Amino acid sequence: MYIIGEEEVEAVRKVIESGQLFRYRGGEGGETDQFEKEWSEKIGVEHTIAVTNGTAALACAMIGLGIGPGDEVIVPAYTFMATAVAPLMAGAVPILAEVDESLTLDPIDVERKITPRTKAIMPVYMNGWPCNMEAIMGIAYKHGLKVVEDACQADGGSYKGKRLGSIGHASGFSFNHFKIISCGEGGAMCTNDHAVYERGLIYHDSGCCFRGHASEIESEFFVGTNFRMNEILAAILRVQLGRLDGILAGLRAEKKTIVCELANESAFKLNPMHDLDGDCGTTVSLLFETEAEARAFQKRLADEGIGAGCPIDSGLHVYTNWDPIMNYQGAHCSQVNAFNLTDTPPTYTMDMCEKTLSLLRRSIYLMTSPTRTKDDLMAFIAKVKKAARG
Numbered sequence: 001m002y003i004i005g006e007e008e009v010e011a012v013r014k015v016i017e018s019g020q021l022f023r024y025r026g027g028e029g030g031e032t033d034q035f036e037k038e039w040s041e042k043i044g045v046e047h048t049i050a051v052t053n054g055t056a057a058l059a060c061a062m063i064g065l066g067i068g069p070g071d072e073v074i075v076p077a078y079t080f081m082a083t084a085v086a087p088l089m090a091g092a093v094p095i096l097a098e099v100d101e102s103l104t105l106d107p108i109d110v111e112r113k114i115t116p117r118t119k120a121i122m123p124v125y126m127n128g129w130p131c132n133m134e135a136i137m138g139i140a141y142k143h144g145l146k147v148v149e150d151a152c153q154a155d156g157g158s159y160k161g162k163r164l165g166s167i168g169h170a171s172g173f174s175f176n177h178f179k180i181i182s183c184g185e186g187g188a189m190c191t192n193d194h195a196v197y198e199r200g201l202i203y204h205d206s207g208c209c210f211r212g213h214a215s216e217i218e219s220e221f222f223v224g225t226n227f228r229m230n231e232i233l234a235a236i237l238r239v240q241l242g243r244l245d246g247i248l249a250g251l252r253a254e255k256k257t258i259v260c261e262l263a264n265e266s267a268f269k270l271n272p273m274h275d276l277d278g279d280c281g282t283t284v285s286l287l288f289e290t291e292a293e294a295r296a297f298q299k300r301l302a303d304e305g306i307g308a309g310c311p312i313d314s315g316l317h318v319y320t321n322w323d324p325i326m327n328y329q330g331a332h333c334s335q336v337n338a339f340n341l342t343d344t345p346p347t348y349t350m351d352m353c354e355k356t357l358s359l360l361r362r363s364i365y366l367m368t369s370p371t372r373t374k375d376d377l378m379a380f381i382a383k384v385k386k387a388a389r390g
């Protein structure tokens, strides 16, 4: 979350004063319905389902697409664990693929990981970075696979003119506290496929056969869960949505300046980017030849008063830290554990994505801000250059 203020307070006040906090049973046409319409328009998709969080959105996408036991879903080895949790929630197993120097899903390794059981690929836009979607969509088309975009860190980003989250068969967004826009906890599933939308709608609302709109649903009903959004959070999100383009413009302007200023430094190279214009601009990543060089640079930056992260340190974003998954504990009991529901369970080892680990050890992240003054930005860049030159 970058910017929040009085407008959000006012929007929440209105909802509370209205006495209608629930999206259904009197709330139809209210904040949540409006947000779904506005988000669909912003992203350029037919359907949005507002949900409680990004994990729920990705799970709805899995269930919506009919992914289930016996299926494999390819996910990157560098992402928040929730990406790999979503297939498990549907009864499928995640298969881990390397990232390349862009720190996004490596299309070459994706193709290597395809088996007769593969049903979907999940590109993840870590730090708002577009993936190589041309290659990923090409592979999916060639092998008859679905693509579920994990756009949880990329609210509003785009790739070659199309918004992230509108390129694959379904997508998930997060609006938790750390995201580009936020309501504390929230999410959205998007799709252009009406049947996928209907199944997501059923799943996110306990089976929804009891709702007024149930008569319009053509898909078969099944038991779901409860991932419903509420009117207070949707009201906050509608205000946040109005801020989205401004936030992105600020972040992108900073990233472009930093990229331009650092392009010719010899101590590191910029990790390759698949679409700088569509990149959300939150993070500039610098790639070093060795981990020792990366760490020495990080230390010199700290001496200059600049905190810069090394992604290998980022806990649950690195597969080696996904303990329940690495231990094949895919659910709360063995009968519904996806690893027991396939004839060919995957084998996970700590070194199975060594290229990813090496890249994460050798990268250093610089963070941008949509509100920093130009003078402060140039002073920041000067310190980075000083640290780079030792």
Ligand SMILES: Cc1ncc(COP(=O)(O)O)c(C=O)c1O
Pocket (backbone or CB within 6 Å): 052, 053, 054, 055, 056, 079, 080, 082, 083, 124, 126, 150, 152, 153, 173, 174, 175, 176, 185, 186, 187
């Ligand atoms: C890449 C990625 N996927 C999925 C999620 C899950 O989103 P949420 O925390 O809203 O459930 C996150 C959230 O941090 C994320 O960063």
